[in-house]
Amino acid sequence: MSVWQNLGERTVYENRWVKVNMADVELPDGRHLDHTVIRLRPVAVATVVNEADEALLLWRHRFITEAWGWELPSGGTGEGEDPAVAAAREFEEETGWRPGPMRLLLAIDPMPGISTSHHRVYWSDHAEQMRAVPEDDFESTRREWVPLAKVPELIARGEVKSANAVAALLMLHHLRLR
Incomplete structure (x- = not known):
């Protein structure tokens, strides 16, 4: 070897x-x-898929790549913090919605040739809106429930650029719409 x-x-x-x-x-x-x-640091990522098979996504601009796109709420985990707890926290801070119990969807390393950027993606099948304007409203210009059926089209048009969002949304599309 x-x-x-x-x-x-x-x-x-x-x-x-x-x-x-x-x-x-x-x-x-x-x-x-x-x-x-x-x-x-490890990254915790979250989304919620509602009964209509829609995922709550963020529309945001990334100054580093000068690009707009749909993303999932995410953030670094604190030292010793449970990644599922971090994912739920980030989801609520960035969307204003408190997710139900978080389930691990997948774990990915988007750049293993150069980085230890380990991402754990969680999802829930329900959430409760806690505030109309999220605590971290500067993170995105809008938040929308997007049908999973549109995911392949959004990715093909380049509207989902983040590797963790592409992987998670395709997995959810497969699991929920097959």
Whole structure:
């Protein structure tokens, strides 16, 4: 079995959100290379699918990629925080809706070649609206219940760009509409 060996890392930048390291990697043929490693806190992601098979999504702009798109509420988990609790918290802060019990839908690593960005996606089949304007209303310009039947079309048109949202919405589309 040929594997890349991480022989050690040195930190080149760090703040409370991210740590950027350079790894000394030995390839299976014995050569060495420096490889960037971005270490991030785990991410908790959430959505609710209602009885009409609609998912509550956020329409938001991402300044880094200069793009608008549909996303799922998400955020970093605190040290030792249960990811399901973090997902429910983020969902309520970003939508104004309190989800019912959260169930793990999937766990993904969207960029495993460079990052430890581990995402756990949760969903619930009901929620209660707690406030008309969410606590974190700056996170999105609007929040809408979007039919799961439209998910493939939205993705094909490039309106869902986030890897965790694409994976989760396609999984929910498959599970709920088959």
